[in-house]
Amino acid sequence: xxxxxxxxxxxxxxxxxxxxxxVTLQQVIPFGLVVLLLFAFALDPDRGILRRVAPGLFWxxxxxxxxxxxxxxxxxxxxxxxxxxxxxxxxxxxxVFLGKAAxxxxxxAVLETVLAVGVVILFDVGIExxxxxxxxxLAATVGVAATGTLYGVxxxxxxxxxxxxxxxxxxxxxxxxLGATRAWEAAIDGVPGDAWPWVGLLSIFAVLxxxxxxxxxxxxxEEA
Amino acid sequence: MTLLKPAISRALGWATLVAVVVLALFGLWGxxxxxxxxxxxRLMYLHVPAxxxxxxxxxxxxxxxxxxxxxxxxxxxxxxxxxxxxxxxxIFTGLTLVLGSLWGRPVWGVWWAWDARLVTTAVLLFLxxxxxxxxxxxxxxxxxxxxxxxxxxxxxxxxxxxxxxVTWWRTLHQQATVFNPELKAxxxxxxxxxxWFGVLAFTLLYVYLLDRRYRxxxxxxxxxxxxxxRAIAERVAGAGTSVRASPGDDADKVPAxxxx
Numbered sequence: 452x453x454x455x456x457x458x459x460x461x462x463x464x465x466x467x468x469x470x471x472x473x474v475t476l477q478q479v480i481p482f483g484l485v486v487l488l489l490f491a492f493a494l495d496p497d498r499g500i501l502r503r504v505a506p507g508l509f510w511x512x513x514x515x516x517x518x519x520x521x522x523x524x525x526x527x528x529x530x531x532x533x534x535x536x537x538x539x540x541x542x543x544x545x546x547v548f549l550g551k552a553a554x555x556x557x558x559x560a561v562l563e564t565v566l567a568v569g570v571v572i573l574f575d576v577g578i579e580x581x582x583x584x585x586x587x588x589l590a591a592t593v594g595v596a597a598t599g600t601l602y603g604v605x606x607x608x609x610x611x612x613x614x615x616x617x618x619x620x621x622x623x624x625x626x627x628x629l630g631a632t633r634a635w636e637a638a639i640d641g642v643p644g645d646a647w648p649w650v651g652l653l654s655i656f657a658v659l660x661x662x663x664x665x666x667x668x669x670x671x672x673e674e675a
Numbered sequence: 676m677t678l679l680k681p682a683i684s685r686a687l688g689w690a691t692l693v694a695v696v697v698l699a700l701f702g703l704w705g706x707x708x709x710x711x712x713x714x715x716x717r718l719m720y721l722h723v724p725a726x727x728x729x730x731x732x733x734x735x736x737x738x739x740x741x742x743x744x745x746x747x748x749x750x751x752x753x754x755x756x757x758x759x760x761x762x763x764x765x766i767f768t769g770l771t772l773v774l775g776s777l778w779g780r781p782v783w784g785v786w787w788a789w790d791a792r793l794v795t796t797a798v799l800l801f802l803x804x805x806x807x808x809x810x811x812x813x814x815x816x817x818x819x820x821x822x823x824x825x826x827x828x829x830x831x832x833x834x835x836x837x838x839x840x841v842t843w844w845r846t847l848h849q850q851a852t853v854f855n856p857e858l859k860a861x862x863x864x865x866x867x868x869x870x871w872f873g874v875l876a877f878t879l880l881y882v883y884l885l886d887r888r889y890r891x892x893x894x895x896x897x898x899x900x901x902x903x904x905r906a907i908a909e910r911v912a913g914a915g916t917s918v919r920a921s922p923g924d925d926a927d928k929v930p931a932x933x934x935x
Contacts, residue, residue, distance in 0.1 A: 602829075605825065619805040619809065622830075623830065623833045625798050626840035629840045652840055655836070671821075
């Protein structure tokens with residue numbers, strides 16, 4: 452099996468678990484929608500603030516959802532000695548990393564789709580140029596999934612995992628929040644030219660952390 | 676096992692003390708007040724060196740972490756240096772932010788501005804606070820060292836990205852006075868001297884504190900080991916006495932209880 456097949460195998464396993472347990476569908480997505488609703492309570496919808504800050508609120512919500520998705524991705528490995536099985540499976544750790552990150556990315560993409568519809572409907576946002584918006588979202592999602600998976604395995608088996616992962620992950624993905632929010636603003640305002648540099652930055656971030664993850668996942672999985 | 680020989684460490688301590696006192700004299704009285712900012716500008720003699728040390732410290736953490744990960748140079752020395760340096764980096768980053776805030780209030784009129792370098796420094800502080808949080812999680816020394824070394828490098832590669840992203844986002848901070856691209860200092864001679872001297876004094880302070888913190892880490896590890904040995908010895912001794920005591924007890928009691 453080559454790397455891509457191994458990654459597909461692991462991603463397929465994680466997504467099958469997800470499809471059967473429906474944690475993303477029944478918990479993470481409703482959680483995201485509740486957060487959108489709470490933002491509307493906090494920032495009075497009548498004053499027009501919501502529409503202006505919608506991209507930032509969207510990405511904050513995605514990051515919160517990502518914390519849950521990462522936590523879930525490694526909780527399933529903690530049960531029934533699954534992580535031992537993963538270590539003994541003989542799969543290339545880089546492939547395992549790619550697979551787990553891909554599964555997280557797919558879950559995030561589903562969450563983002565629902566939230567985007569929510570933002571358009573609830574916050575009255577019109578999207579002018581869809582191209583840069585989709586590309587920025589893709590790059591940001593890959594970056595967040597890669598860093599999240601990396602920190603997820605780093606904190607596996609630690610008793611303080613739930614509190615440690617947000618503390619480690621959020622500062623590292625702060626450029627993603629910044630870039631993705633600016634790209635979305637540009638796309639909503641219909642000035643795609645302003646979005647492209649951010650798409651570039653988000654892509655660099657994604658490529659960098661996917662590479663770091665492929666290198667570092669093996670040694671970290673041994674300790675997990 | 677120490678980083679510096681005790682005599683060198685002691686000499687360095689004295690040199691640091693002298694340098695800091697001289698820096699205080701120059702910073703408060705030797706250097707002239709700034710023509711625009713007045714006395715508030717004197718904070719520069721602490722703010723800039725503190726920022727320099729913060730970057731130096733995080734750089735040392737990254738290099739030591741890489742050296743630990745490299746199999747040929749793997750040694751607990753690098754793990755301890757990485758941890759000690761990150762602690763100092765966090766302290767000096769915090770100091771940079773506090774001093775900058777105190778300086779910004781009279782000069783910019785605000786405690787905090789969403790300027791590129793301020794934001795980068797704040798993110799830096801949180802990146803390494805996370806690293807220290809990870810370090811403080813108990814684990815076997817080898818597992819902890821590996822985890823922390825990788826985390827340090829993950830954080831380190833993020834620094835340029837954070838820097839570029841926030842620089843694109845906004846810029847208000849005054850241009851670097853000494854570390855500008857031409858490396859020509861645009862300031863009065865005594866001021867420039869005081870600033871460079873501040874960098875020197877803080878570098879001495881950093882090396883001295885790093886050495887002390889390293890020694891503390893060695894002592895902590897030592898203490899852990901000794902406590903473990905003592906606990907094992909107690910266990911063994913406890914088991915031994917109970918084994919030795921039991922035949923005697925049995926000899927006294929068992930017949931007495933059995934006979935009736």
